[in-house]
Amino acid sequence: MSDMEHSSSSESEKEDREEPSIDKYRRGDKLKNLDHVWDRKLKSRLKHFEDRREKAAISAAKAELLLPEEPGFLEADGLEKTYKFSQKEIAEAVDIASAQKQFDLHLDKFGPYRISYTRNGRHLVIGGARGHIATIDWAAKRLGCEVNVQETVRDVQYLHNETMFAVAQKKYLYIYDNNGVEIHCVRKQMDVNRLDFLPYHFLLVTVNNYGELRYQDVSTGSFVAEYKTKKGPCDVMGHNPYNAIVLLGHHNGVVSMWSPNSGAPLVKMLCHRGPVKAVAVDREGLYLATSGLDGMMKIWDIRTYKLMYKYNTRSPAGNLCFSQRGLLAAGQGSYVNIWRDVHREKHKMPYMKHHLLHSGVSDLEFCPFEDVLGVGHGRGFSSLLVPGAGEPNFDALESNPYQTKKQRQEGEVKALLEKIPPELISLDPQQINKMDGASKDVLLQETLDEMQKEEKFDPQHKTRGRSSSLRTYRRKQTHIAEKLRELKRKKMLARQKESREEQSSGKRTALDRFVRKTH
Amino acid sequence: MRVKVLSRNPSDYARETKADIHRIQRNVDPVLHPLEGAREYQRALNAAKLERVFAKPFVGSLSGHTDGVYCMAKHPSVLSCLVSGSCDGEIRVWNLSRQQCMLAFTAHSGFVRGVSLNTSGTTIISVGDDQCIKYWPLETSQLTFSQKLPTSTIMGKTVFTGIDHHWSKPLFATCSSQVDIWDESRTEPVHSLVWGADGVSSVRFNPIERNVLASTGSDRSIALYDIRGVSPLRKVVLDMRSNSVAWNPMEAFNFTVANEDSNLYTFDMRRLDQALCVHMDHVGAVLDCDYAPTGREFVSGGFDRTIRIFPFDQGHSREVYHTKRMQRVFCVKWTGDSKFVLSGSDETNIRLWKAQASEKLGSLAPRQRASLDYNNKLKEKYKEHPLVRRIIRHRHVPKLVYKQGKEKKIMLLSRKRKEENVRQHSKPDRLPPRTPERRKHIVSVVA
Numbered sequence: 001m002s003d004m005e006h007s008s009s010s011e012s013e014k015e016d017r018e019e020p021s022i023d024k025y026r027r028g029d030k031l032k033n034l035d036h037v038w039d040r041k042l043k044s045r046l047k048h049f050e051d052r053r054e055k056a057a058i059s060a061a062k063a064e065l066l067l068p069e070e071p072g073f074l075e076a077d078g079l080e081k082t083y084k085f086s087q088k089e090i091a092e093a094v095d096i097a098s099a100q101k102q103f104d105l106h107l108d109k110f111g112p113y114r115i116s117y118t119r120n121g122r123h124l125v126i127g128g129a130r131g132h133i134a135t136i137d138w139a140a141k142r143l144g145c146e147v148n149v150q151e152t153v154r155d156v157q158y159l160h161n162e163t164m165f166a167v168a169q170k171k172y173l174y175i176y177d178n179n180g181v182e183i184h185c186v187r188k189q190m191d192v193n194r195l196d197f198l199p200y201h202f203l204l205v206t207v208n209n210y211g212e213l214r215y216q217d218v219s220t221g222s223f224v225a226e227y228k229t230k231k232g233p234c235d236v237m238g239h240n241p242y243n244a245i246v247l248l249g250h251h252n253g254v255v256s257m258w259s260p261n262s263g264a265p266l267v268k269m270l271c272h273r274g275p276v277k278a279v280a281v282d283r284e285g286l287y288l289a290t291s292g293l294d295g296m297m298k299i300w301d302i303r304t305y306k307l308m309y310k311y312n313t314r315s316p317a318g319n320l321c322f323s324q325r326g327l328l329a330a331g332q333g334s335y336v337n338i339w340r341d342v343h344r345e346k347h348k349m350p351y352m353k354h355h356l357l358h359s360g361v362s363d364l365e366f367c368p369f370e371d372v373l374g375v376g377h378g379r380g381f382s383s384l385l386v387p388g389a390g391e392p393n394f395d396a397l398e399s400n401p402y403q404t405k406k407q408r409q410e411g412e413v414k415a416l417l418e419k420i421p422p423e424l425i426s427l428d429p430q431q432i433n434k435m436d437g438a439s440k441d442v443l444l445q446e447t448l449d450e451m452q453k454e455e456k457f458d459p460q461h462k463t464r465g466r467s468s469s470l471r472t473y474r475r476k477q478t479h480i481a482e483k484l485r486e487l488k489r490k491k492m493l494a495r496q497k498e499s500r501e502e503q504s505s506g507k508r509t510a511l512d513r514f515v516r517k518t519h
Numbered sequence: 520m521r522v523k524v525l526s527r528n529p530s531d532y533a534r535e536t537k538a539d540i541h542r543i544q545r546n547v548d549p550v551l552h553p554l555e556g557a558r559e560y561q562r563a564l565n566a567a568k569l570e571r572v573f574a575k576p577f578v579g580s581l582s583g584h585t586d587g588v589y590c591m592a593k594h595p596s597v598l599s600c601l602v603s604g605s606c607d608g609e610i611r612v613w614n615l616s617r618q619q620c621m622l623a624f625t626a627h628s629g630f631v632r633g634v635s636l637n638t639s640g641t642t643i644i645s646v647g648d649d650q651c652i653k654y655w656p657l658e659t660s661q662l663t664f665s666q667k668l669p670t671s672t673i674m675g676k677t678v679f680t681g682i683d684h685h686w687s688k689p690l691f692a693t694c695s696s697q698v699d700i701w702d703e704s705r706t707e708p709v710h711s712l713v714w715g716a717d718g719v720s721s722v723r724f725n726p727i728e729r730n731v732l733a734s735t736g737s738d739r740s741i742a743l744y745d746i747r748g749v750s751p752l753r754k755v756v757l758d759m760r761s762n763s764v765a766w767n768p769m770e771a772f773n774f775t776v777a778n779e780d781s782n783l784y785t786f787d788m789r790r791l792d793q794a795l796c797v798h799m800d801h802v803g804a805v806l807d808c809d810y811a812p813t814g815r816e817f818v819s820g821g822f823d824r825t826i827r828i829f830p831f832d833q834g835h836s837r838e839v840y841h842t843k844r845m846q847r848v849f850c851v852k853w854t855g856d857s858k859f860v861l862s863g864s865d866e867t868n869i870r871l872w873k874a875q876a877s878e879k880l881g882s883l884a885p886r887q888r889a890s891l892d893y894n895n896k897l898k899e900k901y902k903e904h905p906l907v908r909r910i911i912r913h914r915h916v917p918k919l920v921y922k923q924g925k926e927k928k929i930m931l932l933s934r935k936r937k938e939e940n941v942r943q944h945s946k947p948d949r950l951p952p953r954t955p956e957r958r959k960h961i962v963s964v965v966a
Binding site for chain 1: 520521522523524525526527529531532533541542543544545546547548549550551552553554555556557558560561562565904
């Protein structure tokens with residue numbers, strides 16, 4: 001009896017778990033009302049399409065059963081608090097393989113370290129401010145390459161896979177191989193402060209000390225866009241993985257959002273009462289976390305640009321990072337605070353805390369697909385265990401931590417073939433699938449403007465003496481006259497339609513029968 | 520404290536032996552696949568481009584005839600057998616899978632106007648310019664016959680212009696100045712159906728409603744007959760002569776006619792006052808048409824040296840095939856496995872083309888098939904986007920066809936504009952009626 005009850009409750013649990021998850025596979029609302037569709041063939045096709053879409057969503061939700069891994073967790077019993085647990089305690093309570101993921105690299109001599117993980121979380125590159133650069137397969141503790149470039153290093157960033165990484169050095173931007181060999185020195189990028197990589201567009205985004213934002217396509221090496229932000233030097237940059245929009249934080253507390261298609265920022269938000277110190281967006285593109293020198297850390301809903309919660313952290317958080325499952329790591333001086341579920345409510349205390357002795361946090365990044373937070377600080381690098389941070393089930397066709405050399409090569413080719421052109425970057429990533437919402441008048445006006453644009457018409461040079469200047473002039477004039485005629489015709493038709501609509505919509509009075517009808 | 524840190528066993532994600540394929544772990548959560556719209560659009564663009572890269576429709580040509588190929592016939596049960604008749608009176612039997620001629624013999628003095636096979640495929644019946652109907656025995660297994668003489672010859676009174684065999688009974692129909700229905704065992708026609716035309720150019724039996732047949736006459740008409748009745752059924756007169764008729768093998772009452780005014784018209788037999796669809800893309804007279812066994816598409820060959828494949832319900836062609844060597848196309852056929860299209864032309868060759876130009880022939884691995892299906896679906900989904908549409912629709916056509924096509928478009932546009940202007944400037948009580956394109960070319964329907 002109790003078994004049956006248990007099974008039924010677990011079934012209802014499963015149903016509860018299934019019901020909300022179908023929504024995320026639906027990708028948009030159902031077409032509820034098809035009554036306004038007159039065409040019967042179109043109506044039946046739309047109905048059939050909706051049925052298949054629903055079936056696809058249900059089968060995708062059912063396939064969740066096949067996912068092998070469960071996410072990590074940290075729960076405190078009784079009066080204990082999760083933020084009291086130290087890394088050492090967690091490492092002791094966990095299996096050996098996971099305990100090995102918690103380690104420290106003591107590198108005192110070469111200054112605060114900036115770090116970057118590859119997209120699949122296998123490799124890590126660390127760059128010290130005094131010129132030390134090293135790539136590590138951090139899980140296997142294997143060194144890839146180690147170089148000292150003898151120059152200030154401001155930022156490091158892995159490109160699409162572990163074979164290439166970019167280093168923003170004192171004067172120029174350099175691109176290195178996985179063996180530490182310098183492949184490119186990009187002289188056009190001068191004094192670069194921060195680097196970011198948009199993986200699906202193969203775009204390396206850089207912002208420098210003169211406030212210039214540059215988008216460079218790393219597959220061809222060409223510059224897609226270069227804009228002057230006109231807000232002075234900028235060294236706070238993040239990007240929104242949902243729609244590939246780049247966010248910059250400025251000295252006047254403004255966070256601006258950029259795409260390579262417009263020279264002016266798409267959105268400007270006044271976030272803080274002083275300079276913005278850090279910016280981070282979560283994976284789904286819903287929440288924005290910003291921190292400023294005024295000591296506030298604010299959580300915004302990025303779709304409506306409204307403030308959700310604000311935290312008064314006494315010392316400003318110089319680094320922010322969202323994990324794949326929504327944990328927010330804030331680096332404040334020598335403390336690292338990790339907050340969980342920041343979008344749901346304002347928490348009094350963080351989920352986890354870590355204190356670095358004798359050094360300040362210079363860079364934070366969550367390792368993809370692992371419960372690990374990498375911290376670059378003044379005395380080297382630390383890898384911290386954060387249960388529940390990483391996405392447990394990866395998709396091998398996107399990024400595979402266990403990829404073989406052949407899979408990496410094939411993946412690179414496929415990614416290059418599917419490289420998205422930068423013209424498609426906009427605030428709404430689904431815009432390519434949407435209908436043009438403009439009204440008919442606007443569309444007509446646009447076509448008329450197109451026609452009116454003066455195009456240089458060069459009459460073709462004809463042979464056998466048919467290209468005398470008089471004939472060429474006449475041909476040119478005929479072309480211009482035809483264009484004008486078409487234009488006038490279209491305008492006349494549009495005007496007639498307008499007048500017809502006006503007349504039909506107007507109310508009939510007694511005197512209307514004396515109005516001469518034009519049709 | 521209860522703690523669990525994500526730790527994966529690497530052996531779960533690696534293949535067991537070297538002979539296995541690698542494991543691909545999948546998670547279809549949309550959060551893991553951002554920017555879906557743009558990526559799919561890019562894939563659709565690549566799919567359209569690859570389709571054009573792999574579009575190599577020409578498979579082979581069957582050469583052997585010494586004069587233009589005038590008519591072709593498919594064997595009713597053997598897919599690889601084709602019979603063709605040429606303008607010098609020769610009939611050849613081909614094996615399509617080997618692309619070889621199995622039999623060749625002189626059948627008539629003058630043109631071979633029509634060939635047909637009986638329901639079991641054991642006899643070839645041919646008609647020619649020498650006013651004869653000749654029966655030739657055919658051994659399907661070896662595609663040979665022992666004697667090179669016809670088993671029987673029937674002399675007629677006038678030149679026969681076409682022949683078609685009934686789909687199940689031992690009857691066939693010939694057309695000359697009238698439509699005659701013959702029984703295989705008799706030397707006189709069983710019925711003669713006359714209805715006004717001076718000459719009838721082609722005749723076809725309906726594959727589903729087998730007692731119904733359609734004929735095209737020189738008085739620009741298409742007449743429908745039922746062999747069970749004595750009098751003809753009904754007739755529709757168009758504004759130009761039709762060259763050929765083809766019945767839809769999936770829809771019993773629909774047929775398509777190939778007309779001299781470079782259009783093809785699809786009619787519903789029950790309602791002849793309006794065409795179901797007008798197919799416009801040829802720039803010269805259309806000489807022959809044939810349906811695919813699926814009934815969803817048909818092929819047409821024209822005087823403008825191209826063959827076009829049309830969907831059954833759309834007004835424009837989805838595919839055009841042409842070669843410098845292929846001159847006026849007299850006859851076209853769609854093979855019984857719906858994968859290939861045959862065209863017999865003026866310059867003595869029969870050409871074999873793929874119906875889907877970029878199709879990969881042969882058996883495909885399941886992953887290949889899945890990938891091709893995905894690409895097809897992507898092209899279908901994004902076919903209205905301007906860049907994708909431009910690539911999908913792009914076809915090279917010979918310069919003459921291109922120029923004539925443009926001229927035709929300009930002419931039609933100017934006619935339309937003139938009609939519009941007339942409407943704009945005529946009094947409301949004397950507005951000319953708007954006739955849809957499907958009705959415009961029909962002169963009358965005679966019951």
